[in-house]
Amino acid sequence: MVKLYTGDEMTKGMGYQSRFARYGRAVAGATLVAMSCVGQASTYQPAGIDLGATTFNDAFGSMEPGWTSIQLLQYEHNTNFYTNTGAKSPAFKDAQLNAFVWLPQIVYTSPIHVLGGALGFTAMLPVASLNAHSTEFNPYAPTLTARSGVGDITFGPFLQMAPVISNGRPVFVQRFEFDVTAPTGAYDPNKLVNPSSGFWSLDPHWSVTVLPTPQTEVSVRMHYLYNLKNTNPGINNPFEVPGIVNFQAGQAVWANFAASYKILPNLDVGLNGFWFRQITDDRVNGASQPAARTTNLSLGPGVEWTIDRKNFVFANLYFPVVERNTYSGTHVNLRWIHAF
DSSP: OOOOOSSOSOOOOOOOOOOEETTTEESSOOOOOOOOTTSOSSTTOOSOOOSSSOOTTTTOOOOSSEEEEEEEEEEEEEEEEEOTTSOBOSSOEEEEEEEEEEEEEEEEEEEEEETTEEEEEEEEOOEEEEEEEEEOOOTTSOOOOBOOEEOOEEEEEEEEEOOEEETTEEEEEEEEEEEEEEOOSOOOTTSSBOSSOSSOEEEEEEEEEEEEETTEEEEEEEEEEEEOEESOOGGGSSSOOTTOOOEEOOOEEEEEEEEEEEEETTEEEEEEEEEEEEOSOEEETTEEEOSOOOEEEEEEEEEEEEEETTEEEEEEEEEEEEEESEEEEEEEEEEEEEEO
16 A cells, blocks of 8 residues: 655645734735645645745734735655655655645735734645656556646635734734635546645644744744545555545644744744644545554754845745655745735
8 A cells, every 4th residue: 555645735824924014014914825736744635735835924914905926936855755653665666756836826915804803815826846756666566656737726714913012013923714725736546646635625724923032933833634535536545446436534733833033134044844743544435544644744944034025035944854654855945925
């Protein structure tokens, strides 16, 4: 049995990463529902979850009406495939999975205020170039295959709260968001890795940023993920045998976390990471599949460059630390936020 993503940090759920200018006004108001189209966090998790795509100053966003564009470029190079025990999988030989993803996102902050927060809406549509190969050495193990194309659309409302001000500066801010991923992307049931997951997913999440000092900040984004059924699993089904008519990936929780220090007026450097944990079993034809839950912990450095009040650039690098039931490698994110 081969355990693979059907898509990956095509990531969904990026929150907007903007720093407040002059303590009261968010310079770039955008809820990033960040996707990284490579092959999901969990073995069969959706091809559209935000693993590390959102980092520093995550909960900041505009309280004023307007549009924001967010552009994410991601590259991921995977060479290791792990089993449930954390050992390297014997299913493939000389395997590699490389992904280059462009994720355009648009964010609209409305003039409507609810419970003291600004109501808005975001949508994104990734495009992924996926390349996978392996050496056949076992007639019962499939060759690692992938297809490229447009990924699943992710959309949803958010509620951006105003920052808490103390001593003339922001010290706490938060945002609530509820994203939906629809299986509209390229999906080939005869490929092990696809830009689309082939099923719907729901992803409510909460972003928080705390600023202990004027130079430091800590951000956390906490997700809950619920996946609906894939009724066309093809060779992506867990046993690759006839009679499997549907597959449902397990529920999961995960968090993106980051901390940065302002070394220059327009430059922040720090550490970023993400931790993913599947909390319920995958299900085949309604029956639970034990011993197949995914854990994924990655850490690395990052930087935020404030070009001006309307443009922000983020660069983040991640190295795998703990991997279970997934493939693993180094990946790089480059993100640009522009407020119109």
